Amino acid sequence: xxxxxxxxxxxxxxxxxxxxxxxxxxxxxxxxxxxxxxxxxxxxxxxxxxxxxxxxxxxxxxxxxxxxxxxxxxxxxxxxxxxxxxxxxxxxxxxxxxxxxxxxxxxxxxxxxxxxxxxxxxxxxxxxxxxxxxxxxxxxxxxxxxxxxxxxxxxxxxxxxxxxxxxxxxxxxxxxxxxxxxxxxxxxxxxxxxxxxxxxxxxxxxxxxxxxxxxxxxxxxxxxxxxxxxxxxxxxxxxxxxxxxxxxxxxxxxxxxxxxxxxxxxxxxxxxxx
Amino acid sequence: xxxxxxxxxxxxxxxxxxxxxxxxxxxxxxxxxxxxxxxxxxxxxxxxxxxxxxxxxxxxxxxxxxxxxxxxxxxxxxxxxxxxxxxxxxxxxxxxxxxxxxxxxxxxxxxxxxxxxxxxxxxxxxxxxxxxxxxxxxxxxxxxxxxxxxxxxxxxxxxxxxxxxxxxxxxxxxxxxxxxxxxxxxxxxxxxxxxxxxxxxxxxxxxxxxxxxxxxxxxxxxxxxxxxxxxxxxxxxxxxxxxxxxxxxxxxxxxxxxxxxxxxxxxxxxxxxxxxxxxxxxxxxxxxxxx
Amino acid sequence: xxxxxxxxxxxxxxxxxxxxxxxxxxxxxxxxxxxxxxxxxxxxxxxxxxxxxxxxxxxxxxxxxxxxxxxxxxxxxxxxxxxxxxxxxxxxxxxxxxxxxxxxxxxxxxxxxxxxxxxxxxxxxxxxxxxxxxxxxxxxxxxxxxxxxxxxxxxxxxxxxxxxxxxxxxxxxxxxxxxxxxxxxxxxxxxxxxxxxxxxxxxxxxxxxxxxxxxxxxxxxxxxxxxxxxxxxxxxxxxxxxxxxxxxxxxx
Numbered sequence: 001x002x003x004x005x006x007x008x009x010x011x012x013x014x015x016x017x018x019x020x021x022x023x024x025x026x027x028x029x030x031x032x033x034x035x036x037x038x039x040x041x042x043x044x045x046x047x048x049x050x051x052x053x054x055x056x057x058x059x060x061x062x063x064x065x066x067x068x069x070x071x072x073x074x075x076x077x078x079x080x081x082x083x084x085x086x087x088x089x090x091x092x093x094x095x096x097x098x099x100x101x102x103x104x105x106x107x108x109x110x111x112x113x114x115x116x117x118x119x120x121x122x123x124x125x126x127x128x129x130x131x132x133x134x135x136x137x138x139x140x141x142x143x144x145x146x147x148x149x150x151x152x153x154x155x156x157x158x159x160x161x162x163x164x165x166x167x168x169x170x171x172x173x174x175x176x177x178x179x180x181x182x183x184x185x186x187x188x189x190x191x192x193x194x195x196x197x198x199x200x201x202x203x204x205x206x207x208x209x210x211x212x213x214x215x216x217x218x219x220x221x222x223x224x225x226x227x228x229x230x231x232x233x234x235x236x237x238x239x240x241x242x243x244x245x246x247x248x249x250x251x252x253x254x255x256x257x258x259x260x261x262x263x264x265x266x267x268x269x270x271x272x273x274x
Numbered sequence: 275x276x277x278x279x280x281x282x283x284x285x286x287x288x289x290x291x292x293x294x295x296x297x298x299x300x301x302x303x304x305x306x307x308x309x310x311x312x313x314x315x316x317x318x319x320x321x322x323x324x325x326x327x328x329x330x331x332x333x334x335x336x337x338x339x340x341x342x343x344x345x346x347x348x349x350x351x352x353x354x355x356x357x358x359x360x361x362x363x364x365x366x367x368x369x370x371x372x373x374x375x376x377x378x379x380x381x382x383x384x385x386x387x388x389x390x391x392x393x394x395x396x397x398x399x400x401x402x403x404x405x406x407x408x409x410x411x412x413x414x415x416x417x418x419x420x421x422x423x424x425x426x427x428x429x430x431x432x433x434x435x436x437x438x439x440x441x442x443x444x445x446x447x448x449x450x451x452x453x454x455x456x457x458x459x460x461x462x463x464x465x466x467x468x469x470x471x472x473x474x475x476x477x478x479x480x481x482x483x484x485x486x487x488x489x490x491x492x493x494x495x496x497x498x499x500x501x502x503x504x505x506x507x508x509x510x511x512x513x514x515x516x517x518x519x520x521x522x523x524x525x526x527x528x529x530x531x532x533x534x535x536x537x538x539x540x541x542x543x544x545x546x547x548x549x550x551x552x553x554x555x556x557x558x559x560x561x562x563x564x565x
Numbered sequence: 566x567x568x569x570x571x572x573x574x575x576x577x578x579x580x581x582x583x584x585x586x587x588x589x590x591x592x593x594x595x596x597x598x599x600x601x602x603x604x605x606x607x608x609x610x611x612x613x614x615x616x617x618x619x620x621x622x623x624x625x626x627x628x629x630x631x632x633x634x635x636x637x638x639x640x641x642x643x644x645x646x647x648x649x650x651x652x653x654x655x656x657x658x659x660x661x662x663x664x665x666x667x668x669x670x671x672x673x674x675x676x677x678x679x680x681x682x683x684x685x686x687x688x689x690x691x692x693x694x695x696x697x698x699x700x701x702x703x704x705x706x707x708x709x710x711x712x713x714x715x716x717x718x719x720x721x722x723x724x725x726x727x728x729x730x731x732x733x734x735x736x737x738x739x740x741x742x743x744x745x746x747x748x749x750x751x752x753x754x755x756x757x758x759x760x761x762x763x764x765x766x767x768x769x770x771x772x773x774x775x776x777x778x779x780x781x782x783x784x785x786x787x788x789x790x791x792x793x794x795x796x797x798x799x800x801x802x803x804x805x806x807x808x809x810x811x812x813x814x815x816x817x
Contacts, residue, residue: 017635017666026664033657034650055485058504076481084469092465097648100615101658101705104642105665107614107631186468190363193472194356201480202356206334272616 020111027115030098031089031123041127044081048074048131049138056142067148068160069228071135075164076223078131079171079196082124086172087188089120090179090264094273103273113265116176124172128165156229159246163225170253171196174219177260181267195256196220212241222253297385302394305384310368310398319364320406323447326360327353328413332420339421346422346429347436350414351524354443355476357410358520361403361451362475366467368399369458369555388559392459396452396552403451407444414443435525442523442537449544450475453516456551460558474547479517482508506532519543566591566744567612567713572621574607574768581607583768584621589746591712594739596759596776597748598790600798604768605748606644609715612746613642625713637666641706641714646698646722651691655682655701658690663708672708680704681730695722703731713744720754732758752787756780764790766797 031037051074059070093099106112136150143150151157174195178188200220203211215221216239224232224246236243244252297305310316330353335346372378372391385391415431422429431437454471461467486508509532512518518532522540535543567589574582582604589595599605610616612623614630625633625640633639649658659673677686680700685693690701699722706714716735720728735745735758749755755762756776764772771793772779776786783789 015634017638019667022665022667026661029657029661029664030650030653033654033661034652036652051481051485055504058486058502058507073485076484077477080469080473080477084465088465092650095464096650097645098650098658100610100644100648101662103615104613104640104644105637105662107633107636185465186363186366189465189468190359190472193476194359197477197480198356198359202330202352206337206352208337211337270617272610274610274616 018106018108018111020114023106023111023115024118026105027112027119028122031119036088037085037123040081040085041123041130044078044085044127045131045134047081048078049134050074051077052135053138053142056139059142059146059148065148066154066157066160066228067139067143067146067150068157069231070143070148071132071139071150072160072164072226074131074135075167075226076197079168080193082127082168082172083175083192083196084185084189085124085127086120086175086177087179087192088185089116090176090181091183091185091188092179094183095185099273109268110265113180113261113268116180117173117261120172120176121169124169125165128168131168132161132164160226160228163246163250166250167222167225167253170219170222170250170257173257174253174260177257177264180264181260183267207238207240209240212239214241215239216241216244216249217252219253219256221249224249297390299390299393302385302390303397306391306394306398307401309371310402313367313371315367316364316402319360320402320409322360323357323406324410324413327357327410328417329353330356331414332417335418335421339425344421344425344427346418346425346427347434347439349418349421350436350439351443351526353410353414353417354446354520354524355517358447358450358475361406361447362454362471363468364403365399365451365454365456366458366464366471367454368395369455369460370462370464370467371458373462374464389556392552392556392559395455395459399451399455400448403448404444407447410447411440411443415440438537439525442525442540445541446520446523446544449519449548450516452548453544453551456548456555459555460551475516479512479515482512514543516544516547519547566626567595567715567746568622568624568627569608569612570622570624572608572611572623573619574604574611574616575619581768582611582618585765585768585770587763587770587773589713589744589763591744592739592742593760594735594745594747594758596755596762597746597765598750598755598762599765599771600794600800602799603765603794603797605765606717607768608765609642609644609717609746609748612715613640613644615644635666635709637662637668637709637711639709639711639713641709641711643702643706643715643719644717646695646702649690649698649701652689654687655690655693655704656686658701659704659708662705666709668708672710676704676707679707696724696727699723700727703734711743714738714746716745716747718748718750720749720751728754752785752790756786762786764793766794767799769797771797 052071055073056070093102102112103109142148152161171192175188175192178191179185182188182191196219200215200218203215203218221244224244227235227246232246331349334352335349338344338349339346372381381391382388415429418429431440453475454467457471457474458464458467461470483505486502486504513522513532513535519540522535523537523544525537569588570586572582572585573580585604585608597605597609607616608623611618612625612630613636622629624630630636630640649655653661656673656677659676660670663669663673677683680703682697682700682704685697690698693701699719703716703719706716714735719735720731723731732754735747739745739760747755747759759776761775762772762779763770772789779789780786783792
């Protein structure tokens with residue numbers, strides 16, 4: 001065939017050239033080339049730090065107590081930023097039509113989703129670490145004045161701090177799964193807020209065995225990673241549902257992310273990209 | 275038709291033609307109403323509002339009907355929070371729809387003064403949301419009937435300020451749709467607009483209350499009878515959010531440690547949440563180019 | 566080479582493409598014609614694997630698109646010029662696309678130069694005019710130096726200079742032995758740059774013949790096209806006079 005005179009075709013052979021590392025590099029490039037990503041990360045960091053600082057104003061003096069709960073207290077607000085990150089990464093291409101270009105370049109499609117998971121995890125974890133450091137810095141003066149320590153060797157403190165990063169990364173992946181599944185960023189965002197915030201709040205206002213069990217199985221259950229031991233005990237004292245250990249609750253969030261991403265992957269493979 | 279048109283009509287002066295053929299506010303409203311009702315998503319939003327309102331109210335009433343002191347009216351407003359979501363999203367979609375699809379080019383060429391379009395969108399959205407809201411409130415009342423009947427408690431809609439609660443529920447749903455519209459018209463892009471809308475309406479109140487909870491010592495809070503200062507501060511902030519306004523309007527009263535603005539105060543707060551972004555959006559329409 | 570065999574696509578009860586068979590051979594510019602809604606874009610999307618055929622096959626160089634080891638190096642595609650995130654610059658858009666195939670930066674700069682986008686490569690795609698978006702789409706199609714090109718309305722929105730450039734580009738690509746499948750509604754343009762045309766209507770093949778042959782039989786390519794698609798046009802505008810006649814006719 002005449003077309004094979006081109007050097008690239010002669011080199012190509014049958015070895016797949018669209019490798020996962022290349023697709024990851026492309027997705028990384030796409031995410032970091034949007035100014036919106038940087039603004040979103042900045043807003044998320046500011047939200048986490050500002051909430052922690054504002055609540056630190058009201059913290060009680062407690063010599064020898066841990067400052068970690070105050071530092072991570074901004075997670076409820078900050079999680080919206082992570083949800084938006086995931087939802088726009090997963091669904092934004094379908095809204096703008098970039099999906100056509102992307103899936104013409106990677107027709108097997110699933111590598112794109114895998115790359116999006118890698119890139120979203122990296123950006124979310126990085127943003128969460130920065131947000132955590134910012135929250136710690138914002139509350140440093142308050143913690144010193146109140147005698148609240150921050151002993152990273154303490155298992156509970158470590159769980160709260162690591163939990164902040166893990167929880168937010170999980171929320172971003174839930175957003176990504178919803179985005180790929182629904183293909184509309186606004187719909188994915190609303191669905192994520194319903195799952196993570198509103199349903200939990202509604203069930204909390206109607207406590208009971210069924211409601212409490214459902215709450216323990218919603219993705220927001222992962223937030224138990226961010227609660228101190230005494231607070232978990234206080235919560236469990238009134239809850240009729242299963243009392244999940246913090247790390248088990250974290251797995252509930254992980255399971256939601258996995259199920260949503262798999263469902264998104266199935267839709268991505270089966271459905272036409274228009 | 276054409277054959278019977280008097281020839282005088284064709285020779286009318288130009289000025290008269292502009293007033294009779296140009297875009298009057300009523301015509302722009304009619305045009306926006308057509309746009310709103312011709313979208314499938316509008317009808318989905320309306321149906322969801324009614325369905326969510328009915329389902330949640332029914333479930334809540336059923337769940338609490340076993341309590342000894344059961345009052346069916348206590349469950350009346352339990353669906354409002356979730357029922358706000360479809361009107362909110364509908365409002366955002368109407369507000370951003372023109373800008374995200376490029377349809378605004380057609381619209382603003384037809385109505386070069388632009389602000390009548392925003393006014394007309396407000397009227398059309400308010401009317402559509404009002405219909406959905408009335409149906410949703412009727413559905414909520416009907417959803418109370420099974421549990422009330424099972425306990426033999428009569429439903430008295432005339433008593434105890436209930437009419438005010440019913441009216442408040444309608445206002446909250448309409449106001450939420452208009453808040454969505456205002457934010458959509460101001461921000462123009464659907465994702466930022468939806469983000470800000472769910473942040474203000476749904477996430478912020480829950481986030482603040484939970485965060486205050488998290489930061490305050492649980493043992494100390496339950497021991498002392500007074501509201502901890504962190505919570506009082508947070509509750510004051512929440513009162514001035516749409517959620518606080520909603521609970522004042524639906525007769526749930528003020529939260530602990532926060533000023534009680536009353537139903538009128540709540541209505542004013544909600545009105546401000548609609549009016550300020552709408553005014554900013556109108557200003558942006560007038561002073562900035564649409565591209 | 567693009568081979569389409571008995572290709573069919575149904576959306577529910579609507580049949581968009583109905584048993585379509587044709588071949589776009591190498592070394593040739595194949596024009597792809599049909600009225601609005603005839604199924605041209607759907608066919609192109611099925612060839613590049615964005616949509617799944619209800620039945621039939623579409624292959625490039627004898628393989629299904631999804632089985633190609635390096636899709637962009639085999640097929641260059643421009644389906645819709647507005648397939649770019651408005652917040653991303655043209656350069657970053659092309660570079661992300663290039664990265665999926667390990668295509669180097671030099672080639673990205675090269676296609677930017679070929680399409681005349683040097684001055685605007687650092688600007689966000691959202692600020693582009695229709696013609697600039699079109700050039701960016703063509704740049705993406707050329708990125709992998711492919712042996713086959715699929716271009717949907719490539720001259721749409723281009724200035725006369727750009728139209729001339731596209732004409733020279735596709736002629737040159739075909740002369741190098743590449744396959745070019747190009748859809749357009751501009752008959753005059755196609756008569757100048759296509760070697761053969763595939764005409765479809767309502768998803769079915771109406772004609773597959775050399776341009777020369779069709780033009781000679783009917784007087785011009787446009788006349789040939791209008792004659793071929795006379796029974797297959799779904800959306801037809803009417804003159805004001807016709808509309809008036811229809812309205813008074815209906816009133817009676």
